[in-house]
Amino acid sequence: MTHRTTHKPQLSFIGMLRRSLVHRRARSFSALVALTVSAAVVTALLTLYADLNAKLHKEFRNFGANVVVTVPASSGTGVALPPGTLAAVQKAAGPDALVAPFAYAVATTDRGTSVVVAGTDFAAVRRLDSWWQLPQWPTAPNAALLGERAANFVADEHAVELTYAGKAVTLAGAGRLKTGGDEDSRIYIPLAAFTQWTGIGPTVIEVQIPGGAAAVEAALTRLRSQFPALQIQPVRQLVEGESRIVDRTHSLMYGAVLLIALTVAVSVLATLSASVLERRRDFALMKALGGSQTQLMAMFLLEALAIAIAGVVLGYVAGSAAAWAISQVNFHTATLPRLSVLPLVLLLNVAIAALAALFPVRVLRGLQPSALLKGE
Amino acid sequence: MFFRLLWESFRRQRRRKALAGLAILLGTTAVTAMLALATTVGDRIHKELAVYGANIVITPKADLLDVKIGGVDIKPSTGGAYLKASDLPKLKSIFWANNITGVSPELPISLKLADGQQIQATGLWFHHKLANGESSITTGAPVMHPWWKLTGAWPATPGEAVAGAATGLHIGDSLQTGDTTLKITGLVSTGDAMDKRVLLPLETAQRLANLPDAVSRVDVSARTKPEDAFARKDPDTLSPQQHEIWYCRPYANSIAYQIREAIPGAQADQVRRVEQNEGNVLERISGLMWLISAAALLAAGFAVSAAMATAILERQREIGLMRSLGASKGAIAFLFYAETGLLAVFAGAVGYLLGSGLAAWLGASIFAGDGAASVGPVLIPVLLPVVVALALAVAIAGSTPSIRTALEMDPSTILRADA
Numbered sequence: 035m036t037h038r039t040t041h042k043p044q045l046s047f048i049g050m051l052r053r054s055l056v057h058r059r060a061r062s063f064s065a066l067v068a069l070t071v072s073a074a075v076v077t078a079l080l081t082l083y084a085d086l087n088a089k090l091h092k093e094f095r096n097f098g099a100n101v102v103v104t105v106p107a108s109s110g111t112g113v114a115l116p117p118g119t120l121a122a123v124q125k126a127a128g129p130d131a132l133v134a135p136f137a138y139a140v141a142t143t144d145r146g147t148s149v150v151v152a153g154t155d156f157a158a159v160r161r162l163d164s165w166w167q168l169p170q171w172p173t174a175p176n177a178a179l180l181g182e183r184a185a186n187f188v189a190d191e192h193a194v195e196l197t198y199a200g201k202a203v204t205l206a207g208a209g210r211l212k213t214g215g216d217e218d219s220r221i222y223i224p225l226a227a228f229t230q231w232t233g234i235g236p237t238v239i240e241v242q243i244p245g246g247a248a249a250v251e252a253a254l255t256r257l258r259s260q261f262p263a264l265q266i267q268p269v270r271q272l273v274e275g276e277s278r279i280v281d282r283t284h285s286l287m288y289g290a291v292l293l294i295a296l297t298v299a300v301s302v303l304a305t306l307s308a309s310v311l312e313r314r315r316d317f318a319l320m321k322a323l324g325g326s327q328t329q330l331m332a333m334f335l336l337e338a339l340a341i342a343i344a345g346v347v348l349g350y351v352a353g354s355a356a357a358w359a360i361s362q363v364n365f366h367t368a369t370l371p372r373l374s375v376l377p378l379v380l381l382l383n384v385a386i387a388a389l390a391a392l393f394p395v396r397v398l399r400g401l402q403p404s405a406l407l408k409g410e
Numbered sequence: 411m412f413f414r415l416l417w418e419s420f421r422r423q424r425r426r427k428a429l430a431g432l433a434i435l436l437g438t439t440a441v442t443a444m445l446a447l448a449t450t451v452g453d454r455i456h457k458e459l460a461v462y463g464a465n466i467v468i469t470p471k472a473d474l475l476d477v478k479i480g481g482v483d484i485k486p487s488t489g490g491a492y493l494k495a496s497d498l499p500k501l502k503s504i505f506w507a508n509n510i511t512g513v514s515p516e517l518p519i520s521l522k523l524a525d526g527q528q529i530q531a532t533g534l535w536f537h538h539k540l541a542n543g544e545s546s547i548t549t550g551a552p553v554m555h556p557w558w559k560l561t562g563a564w565p566a567t568p569g570e571a572v573a574g575a576a577t578g579l580h581i582g583d584s585l586q587t588g589d590t591t592l593k594i595t596g597l598v599s600t601g602d603a604m605d606k607r608v609l610l611p612l613e614t615a616q617r618l619a620n621l622p623d624a625v626s627r628v629d630v631s632a633r634t635k636p637e638d639a640f641a642r643k644d645p646d647t648l649s650p651q652q653h654e655i656w657y658c659r660p661y662a663n664s665i666a667y668q669i670r671e672a673i674p675g676a677q678a679d680q681v682r683r684v685e686q687n688e689g690n691v692l693e694r695i696s697g698l699m700w701l702i703s704a705a706a707l708l709a710a711g712f713a714v715s716a717a718m719a720t721a722i723l724e725r726q727r728e729i730g731l732m733r734s735l736g737a738s739k740g741a742i743a744f745l746f747y748a749e750t751g752l753l754a755v756f757a758g759a760v761g762y763l764l765g766s767g768l769a770a771w772l773g774a775s776i777f778a779g780d781g782a783a784s785v786g787p788v789l790i791p792v793l794l795p796v797v798v799a800l801a802l803a804v805a806i807a808g809s810t811p812s813i814r815t816a817l818e819m820d821p822s823t824i825l826r827a828d829a
Contacts, residue, residue: 071712138479165682214681219476270601271557275461285776297440301433301713364697
């Protein structure tokens with residue numbers, strides 16, 4: 035006897051749940067669509083949001099060096115950085131940092147004009163200063179890249195003749211460089227050729243530290259403690275600008291995520307609770323047949339939760355796909371699905387569904403089954 | 411009769427209408443807010459990007475070669491060519507004059523102090539009104555270099571100057587040079603080679619160096635369109651029509667071209683480090699906002715459609731009753747569409763107002779401190795018809811399948827099934 039009373043309601047309970055979902059297919063479907071949309075939107079936005087900082091900081095890497103390491107002026111002219119500094123700076127700045135050495139000298143062109151000649155590592159500069167406009171990056175060991183303005187003071191742009199401290203050298207012109215900055219008035223040659231010619235080693239190392247103000251600050255502290263004799267300066271406008279813009283875009287995105295998630299949540303809630311309210315008649319009938327208030331609420335709740343979980347599964351897939359597509363279109367790099375957003379999405383969807391099921395409780399509790407069934 | 415039905419429907423089914431209306435209201439609020447933010451984010455981020463300084467630089471064409479290392483002039487050129495300060499108002503007469511948001515001329519000079527010391531100085535504008543006819547801007551070095559940190563005050567009179575942080579001068583010091591006394595009113599930290607110089611008003615510098623009307627370089631900050639393949643074309647090789655199109659687009663190259671035309675003897679170039687990357691960042695951020703707006707639109711569309719579908723589905727019985735009383739399918743459909751339309755227009759208009767307010771508030775609180783009020787009016791009128799039309803379209807699209815299903819069912823079945 036006890037066996038039967040404990041078992042029978044359970045069986046019929048699941049059966050009722052299944053029937054309720056299948057029987058009212060149109061309504062279940064529209065609830066599923068609503069919950070899928072809310073899960074998809076939240077997944078997409080959270081995935082993008084989680085990836086936003088990395089994506090933006092990557093864009094800002096193109097602005098070039100944000101830290102400059104130099105030999106302080108007080109140590110006299112012509113003093114180069116100690117050998118091995120470049121590798122040590124790279125090590126201290128981290129494997130993701132870009133570093134490029136520069137050495138400078140004032141030489142005379144074949145027209146007798148003074149010009150700044152810089153020795154550098156073209157491969158490193160190419161990665162660091164992507165905005166340089168030039169026909170192609172030179173590879174020859176004696177190539178000379180002529181700044182747009184400097185080129186006007188060179189008679190033969192193919193065989194560039196330069197004189198430094200009485201030593202003449204002829205370099206193979208590799209085209210004109212255009213930047214709109216100081217580089218336009220200089221001639222760039224490979225560091226090895228430069229040192230061999232002038233005997234001057236690199237005096238400046240430009241460093242690009244990824245990740246914004248905090249990362250730059252940390253790297254500055256590390257570099258300064260490791261190289262107390264060197265002058266290490268941030269490029270202030272780059273560091274400040276990057277943080278400001280990333281922070282503001284971040285807040286903007288945060289506002290957008292909250293706004294959209296809230297909107298979708300509330301309108302889904304409204305739709306779902308309306309459809310639960312419509313079932314007053316079912317409620318009354320079940321109550322008349324002896325169902326308790328708790329049983330009936332559990333029934334509605336379970337129904338809503340089943341739909342909510344199905345919505346999360348579908349929505350997570352759709353939302354991750356949307357985030358991937360948006361990121362591919364906008365940043366030209368993929369954003370992979372993040373499992374870490376799943377708990378939040380699940381929580382939100384279950385909360386919406388639970389609220390939608392429980393919200394009408396107060397209305398339903400006051401109902402008189404007989405009056406409702408009579409059609410009043 | 412029709413209007414009475416419509417009126418009674420709204421009066422009697424207040425809860426249902428309120429729920430459907432709420433869905434539309436929230437959807438349009440979110441969409442309006444996102445669209446309003448997306449349309450203004452370009453301006454706002456552009457203002458933030460001003461931190462990077464000038465994106466166009468004007469120099470005299472016939473200048474000698476700079477011999478500068480790390481911002482320090484190794485061999486300061488004597489003589490050389492200069493631009494005329496009196497030509498600068500012409501910048502506000504070019505085709506894209508309104509896109510020029512900042513102008514900062516400079517003249518580096520060397521001051522000989524009374525005690526025989528030499529000190530490097532730069533003549534600059536601080537708060538200069540640059541006007542040409544109607545359009546005018548107040549501009550100068552401080553607004554073009556937001557990263558300069560000042561203690562004290564910028565010079566207000568020709569006899570005042572500010573000193574770089576590394577000069578060793580203090581506020582209140584006086585510099586005696588020739589017959590002029592310069593009073594130091596502030597200390598500025600720039601983080602670059604400017605720290606070792608004295609910054610003084612341009613007119614004073616011109617007088618001290620005996621170079622009336624001369625400037626050696628002008629930094630210009632202009633609002634530009636990111637460079638594309640067309641922008642890189644040489645304007646002189648384009649056909650007249652193409653040239654016209656190129657000229658009338660705010661590319662950095664076209665603005666530089668117009669500056670060269672306006673100011674005789676000037677060489678204007680884009681600062682590629684700033685220009686190329688700013689364009690990219692601007693494009694990415696506003697692109698992101700547009701795509702998210704599209705996502706918001708889609709989501710709001712789904713939510714509103716679902717709400718409308720539910721609202722109609724619940725009224726099958728009503729439809730059955732009307733059919734059995736002899737109403738034609740067309741009349742019923744018209745009644746339901748009219749209800750939906752009315753709801754969409756009202757809720758859409760209110761949502762537009764709420765969304766505009768929300769966007770203004772969000773924008774102002776995120777981009778606080780840079781004159782958010784100047785970004786533009788709170789309401790963007792163009793959005794109103796767009797948002798209401800979208801609300802209407804989505805609501806009608808959402809209710810159509812339910813109305814059709816309800817109309818196709820046999821009225822007697824509906825009435826009996828529900829009884």
